[in-house]
Amino acid sequence: MSTIEQLVAIKQQVEQRYIDQTGVTGIDVGYKEVGGELTDQIAVRVHVARKTDDIPPDQRVPLEIHGAITDVVERAYELHVTSVPARSLLADAKHYSPLQGGVSMGPSRAIDDSIFAGTLGAVVIDNETGSRAALTNFHVAAVDSTGQVGDRMVQPSRIEHGKVPQDEFGATLRLVLSDHVDGAVVSIDEDRQTSCDVVDIGGVRGTKPAALGMAVRKRGRTTELTHGSVDGISATIQVPYGDGIGVRTLRDQVSVTAATSPDSVFSDHGDSGSVIVDEQGFVVALLFAGAGSNTVGNPIAKVLQELNVSLCTGGPDGHH
Template identity: 60%
Template sequence: MPSIAELVAIKESVEKKYLAQPGVTGIDVGYKVVGGVQTDQVAIRVHVEEKKKSVPKGQQVPAQIDGVVTDVLERRYELQVTRAPLDVSALADTTHYATLEGGISMGPSRAIGGYVFAGTLGAIVTDEASGQKAAVTNFHVACVDDGWSVGDRQVQPSRVDTGVPPGDEFGAILRAVLSSHVDGAVVSIDAGRTTAQTIVDIGTVNGTKPAALGMEVRKRGRTTGLTYGSVDGLALSVSVDYGDGLGVHVLTGQVSIATDTTKNPLFSDHGDSGSVIVDSTGAVVALLFAGAGTNTVGNPVADVLSELNISIPMGKSIIKDVKDGHKDIIKDKDKELRKDLIKDKELRKEIIKDKELKKELIADGKRIKDIVDVIKVPDLPPIDPGDPGDPGPGLPGRGGFAGRLAEIEGRLSQLESFISADQRPDLSSSAFSGEEELTSDEIAALRAEAERQAADAAAAKTDLDNLLG
C-alpha cells in the first residue's frame, strides 16, 4: 500500500478538478466510511454538501484514483464563530477569568453591522517578535471581516457572553492572517493581567506535535466545553465562506477531526472557533476554525506557528516530569555505578591479595637466600703447601700432598652433616608445591589486567561524582 505521503501527492494532483465541481466542499486522505462506520482502510475522500442518487457522469467520483480506493463523504463546513445582536443574553461560558488561559470565551470589543461576536481564546503563547506572552485565536474571531486593524481591542468574556468594554478588555490584535493554510490571530496581553499556560478542564499545554491518522484528541471551547475525538483525515483541502468582504477561501493541508460520539455528541459548534486541539499528552496539533455536525477542521499547528510568528513552549509540569525522569535515570545509573564500584572493591581485594602474594614470594626468596648463605662453605684455615715430601705442621701422621688432601676430605665430610637432611630445603620445584610456575608473559598479562581494572574503577567513580555533583 502507498505511504500517506504518496496518497497525499495523488490527492493533490486531482484536488483542483474536484473542488471546482458544484457541491464539493473538500477533499482529503483519511479513513474510509462504510455504512456510517469508520474502517481502517485509508482512502482519497471527496467531501460533498449532499450525496445524490444521480450525478452527471463527468462529476462522478471513480472507485479508484491512480489505483487508490476512494470514498464520498457528506460534510459541510462553516466558520464556528457565534454572532448575536447586541442585546442577546449569554449562551455559554460567561466566566470572567482573573487568569487568562486557553478554552475561554473572547471576542472583539467593536460591533460589526449591529452584531457582536464570540469565539474561544485557544492558548497562551509566546510572541517571537517581542518575546512577550500573547493569546492565539482565529482571524475570523478577532478580526471578523476585512474592516479590522492592528490594535483592535479584545474582551474576555466576549460581548455575547456579558463582557463589557473597556472594563473587560485584555489586549489588542498584534497580527492576523487568513491564508491558504491558516486562519489565525495573535492578541497582546495588557500589563498586569496574569496568564497560565493551561487549558480549562485539560491542564498544561505541553508544546506541539504533528497530527497523525487515528490520533486521539481533545479540545475545550467556549460553547461545547471539553470534548473528545480523533484525527480521521489529513491534508484536507476545504472551501469555506467567510462572508461579505472576504468571500470563499480554500484552505489546504488541514486536519480533519471526527467526533467520539461515545463521549460527546459533537466535537465542536459555533463559538468554539479558536480552540486549540491537543493530543492525550496536552501537545497542540491544530487550531480549530470550522466544522459542521460531527466533523471539525483545524489548521496544522506547524503552519500556525510559522505564519503567526509565535511559539508554544513545553509546559512547566512536563519539564518537571522530564527532570524527574532524569532523576530516575541518575538513580538507575547510580545503582549501576554502585554495583560497578562493589565489583571494583572486589577487584581491589584481589589486587591486595596479589600484593600479599608478591610479598610472600619476596619473603620466600629472602628465606632461600638466607639458607644458601648458611650452607656456604665455611672458611678453612690456609694450608701451607710446603715441600711435597714434608708432612707439614699440624697434620700429625700425614705428610706431603697426600696428607693435605686427606685433611680437605675430612673437612668436607664434616660439612655434609652441617645441616641435617630433614632441615634441608627442597629447591627442585617452585615455592608452591603442586602448582605450575607462571611464565613471564603470564605475569605481565596479570599485571596489565590489574592496572586496567584499577583505571576503570577510578573512571567510574569520577563519572558518579559528576552525575551527583
C-alpha cells in the same frame, strides 16, 4: 496497499480537478465511511455539500483513483464563530484570572449591529518581543474584512456580558488568513496575569503533527471539553467567509471526528480559536470550522510560523 504518503500524493495530483467542481467542499486522506460509520480503511475522500446520484458521468468520483480507494463524504463547512442576535448557545461565561487557554473571548466592537464570540485557544509567546499574547482565529478577532490590528478584545465575550472597557484584555497584534492559516495574535495588557494552561486540559507540552487515528481533545467556549480523533489529514477545504472575503480554500488541514460520532459534536459555533491537543498534551491544530460532527483545524506548525509566535509551555517538561 498504498501508504498514507502515497495516498496524499495521489490526492494532491487530483485535488484541483475536484475542488473546481460545483458542490465539492473539500478533499482529504482519511477513513472511509460505510453506512455512516468510519471504517479502518484509508481512502482519498471527496467532500460534497450534499450527496446526490444526479451527477454527470464525467464528474463522478471513480471507485479508485490511481489505485487508491475513494470515498465521498457529505460535509458543508462553516466557521465556528458565534454571534447575537443569533441562536443563544450554552457557553462558559466565566471571567478568567489568570488569563488562559480555552475561554470565551470576542471583539469589543459590534459589527453590523451584532456582537461576536469565539475562543482564546492558548497563551503564546510573541517571537518579536518575548511578551505573552493570546492565540485565536482571524475570523474571531477580525470577524471579517473590516477587522484590523489594534482592535480591542474582551474576555469573556460581549455575548457572555463581557463589559467594554472593563473586561478588555488586549488588542489584535497580527492577523493571518492564508492558504493554511486562519489565525490571530492578541496582545495581553501588562496588568493581566496569564497562565500557560488550557482550562480542563492543563499545561501544553509543545506541538506535533496530526496523524490519522490520533486521539485528541479541545476546550472551547461553547462545548467546553470534548474528545475526538483525527479522521482526515492533508485536507483541502472550501469555507465561506461571508461578504468582503468570500469563499476561501485552505490546504493541509486536519479533520477531527467526535469521539461518539455522529451523535455528538467535537465543536460548535463559538469554539473557533480552540487548540486541538493530543492525549500527551501536544498541540496539533487550531480549530476554525466544522461540518456536523466533524471539525477542521489549521496545522499548528503553520499557525505558529505564519503568526511568528511560540507556544507557552508549562507542562511536566516545559518551561515558562
